[in-house]
Structure formats: structure tokens, C-alpha cells
Amino acid sequence: MSTEVPAYRPTFPERRLGVGLVGAGAIARTAHLPAYRAWDVPVVAVTSRTAADAEALAADFGIETVHESLDALLADPRVEVVDLATGPVGRVELIAAAVAAGKHVLAQKPLVSDASELPRLAGVLAEARAKGVRVAVNQNARWAPAWRLATLLIREGRIGDVVGVTHLHDKPLPPLAGTPFDDVPHMLLNDYLVHWIDITRCWLEGSTVVGVTASDHRVPAQPVAARNPWGADLRIDVSSGASASIRIVGSAVASAGGCPFWIHGTEGTLRGSVLLGSDRLTLDRDGDSTDFVLEGQWFTDGFAGAMGELQSAVVGRREPENAAEHVVATVRTTIAAVESAARGGIPVHPVDLELTTAREMSGAA
Numbered sequence: 001m002s003t004e005v006p007a008y009r010p011t012f013p014e015r016r017l018g019v020g021l022v023g024a025g026a027i028a029r030t031a032h033l034p035a036y037r038a039w040d041v042p043v044v045a046v047t048s049r050t051a052a053d054a055e056a057l058a059a060d061f062g063i064e065t066v067h068e069s070l071d072a073l074l075a076d077p078r079v080e081v082v083d084l085a086t087g088p089v090g091r092v093e094l095i096a097a098a099v100a101a102g103k104h105v106l107a108q109k110p111l112v113s114d115a116s117e118l119p120r121l122a123g124v125l126a127e128a129r130a131k132g133v134r135v136a137v138n139q140n141a142r143w144a145p146a147w148r149l150a151t152l153l154i155r156e157g158r159i160g161d162v163v164g165v166t167h168l169h170d171k172p173l174p175p176l177a178g179t180p181f182d183d184v185p186h187m188l189l190n191d192y193l194v195h196w197i198d199i200t201r202c203w204l205e206g207s208t209v210v211g212v213t214a215s216d217h218r219v220p221a222q223p224v225a226a227r228n229p230w231g232a233d234l235r236i237d238v239s240s241g242a243s244a245s246i247r248i249v250g251s252a253v254a255s256a257g258g259c260p261f262w263i264h265g266t267e268g269t270l271r272g273s274v275l276l277g278s279d280r281l282t283l284d285r286d287g288d289s290t291d292f293v294l295e296g297q298w299f300t301d302g303f304a305g306a307m308g309e310l311q312s313a314v315v316g317r318r319e320p321e322n323a324a325e326h327v328v329a330t331v332r333t334t335i336a337a338v339e340s341a342a343r344g345g346i347p348v349h350p351v352d353l354e355l356t357t358a359r360e361m362s363g364a365a
């Protein structure tokens, strides 16, 4: 068994592809552009619904061109990758427009949050495949250093077969009351936990989800103004017999927080944490414990990782790891979690989800 540390940092092709940014909101400013600046990714143009925001972003990050419309950005021959930093509403149509223009796409998460959008998405992805255009999703947490290294160690068999994955949120929640999140049903399960669901699936790769059980609840002293529950529990069962658990107790009061995780395997255990400077990873195997020295942080190296993987795949003429088609299973698991919570926490199996999707598509109640 190798004892080398797998290369977990973001990687890019020798020639970085030109990026056209769509959306000039919070995540573009605080994560996409700082990551691209640090990793020498050329952002050649930007457009946004609010022109003033695009102008301000262009001035702050030295972006040469502000386009007045999406069509103008898509017609710009320097734009090879369209970077969608918009919210989920209208995401599929933005991907469709970029694909029609023959551009590769990196779409923010959640890829879609409504099962009724999956058939249309499938059509767009088929068109992309036929055209040789790559569509990837900004599942940037896959490149959070501790999570990425854990993924690579699992792939190398360093803990044997995965038996169980456990995540705990041991940190305050971000400000939620009075934000658009108030209006997202079962917000923690529907949006906030998407990265945790996605990485859990990656660690359980090779098995299929057979059951999802989720619930959310209001917690003691949660402000009335915070309309969405602050506590959530999610359990995922997969075909191998392994299971996963993700728990948010509420907004934890802690001086030094983080998101610890445990990955138990048949031959060893990985223990680690991400966020708030808590990043760490330890491999416990054969009676020895190895602490890895980690370089980088999820914010913002993860964003470089997601873009770098897409660009490497385009140049290498292969599917990216974060291909939309791969992320669809995350979407389906997320939708199942919301469905379970909406039904009072009963288990939802993939077959139930298909029936629900079919019902929604036929317009039946």
C-alpha cells in the first residue's frame, strides 16, 4: 500500500481557457474571481442582469469587457468557458443558451432544485454531448483540501471499502433571517447541504442510493424572523450496505468551529474537518495515525479546483469529474431529502422519487 500523499491541489492545463462570467453577485465577487486571480485564470468578459454590478466587478478585478447581454457574451470569441454565477432560477435555460453557442459551461450549484427540470436538463446535456461541449457543475467543495485528499485516499483503497460517512456541523449558521433563503422550502436540505450530500456520494462512489431519510426542525431560541428550520438530520443508505449521516444541530455557539467528518472503512478510518480554519485530515490504519499537512482552503481554492477540472477535461478531451451528468445523482438525492422532510421524515426510495417526478411532469396534484 502506497504511503505517498496523492496530489490534491487544483490542476489546470498549460494554456488556461478564456472565461466569460455571467452574474456579478456575492459568490462571483467573494470566491470565483479571487480564486481565478490566484490561479491565473483569464476572465475576459462579464455580464449581469444589473449592469452597474458587472461594471463594478470588472473595475475591481480588471476584466476587460462588460457585455450588455448574455447573447453578446456568448458571441464573444474569446469566451471559451461560460461561468454561471447566478442562482438556480433559470439555470437550465442559461446552460442551454451557452451549449447552443458551442461554449463549455461551469454552472453554480444547486444544478437544479426542482425535479420537474430534470427532463429538460437531460435534453440539454444530450445536445452538449453531441456537440462535444462539456457542462460541469461548480461543486467546489470537492476540492476543499481535506475533502479532496480524502476522496483520493478512498480511491486508492487506503481505508478499504467505505462502511459509513458521518458529518457534523459544529459551527454557527451563516446569516439566514431576512435573506432569500427564507423562501426556499426546507432550505438546509434543499440548498445549504448540497455540498455535503455531493461529497458523501463521491465517497460512496460505486454504490447507488437506495433510501434517503431527512427531517428538519426549529431549534431552541431560533428567532421568529428566521422562517426556515435551523436543525436538520439526513441519512443516506446505499446499495453496498454503507450509510451516511449529516447533522446540523442549529447555529452552534462555539469559539472555534468547523465541520468535522468521519469516513469509516473496512481497513481504516479517515477523520477530518473543513471550514473556519479547522481544515485537517488524519488517516488511522494498521495501528498508525498519519496527520496530513494541508495546503489551501475550500474558500477559495475549491473554486479553482472546479474550474481547473473542467478546463483540464476540455483540453484532455474527457468528461470532467464534476460533469453535470455526474452531479445529477446529487440533485436526485437532494430532492429525495426534501421530499422525505416534506412527508414528515419517512424514508424516500429512488422509485418513490421517480413516481413523484412523473406526477409533477404530468401536472397531477
Ligand SMILES: NC(=O)c1ccc[n+]([C@@H]2O[C@H](COP(=O)([O-])OP(=O)(O)OC[C@H]3O[C@@H](n4cnc5c(N)ncnc54)[C@H](O)[C@@H]3O)[C@@H](O)[C@H]2O)c1
Residues within 6 Å of the ligand: 022, 023, 024, 025, 026, 027, 028, 047, 048, 049, 050, 053, 070, 085, 086, 087, 088, 090, 094, 108, 109, 110, 138, 140, 191
Ligand atoms: N460554496 C458555493 O459553491 C456557494 C456559496 C454561495 C452561493 N453559491 C451559489 O451561487 C449562486 C449565486 O449566489 P449569490 O449569493 O452570488 O447570488 P446573488 O444574488 O448575489 O448573485 C447572482 C447574480 O446573478 C445575476 N443574474 C441572475 N440571473 C441572471 C441572468 N439570467 N443573466 C445575467 N445575470 C443574472 C444577478 O443579477 C446577480 O448579479 C447560487 O446558486 C448559490 O447557491 C455557491
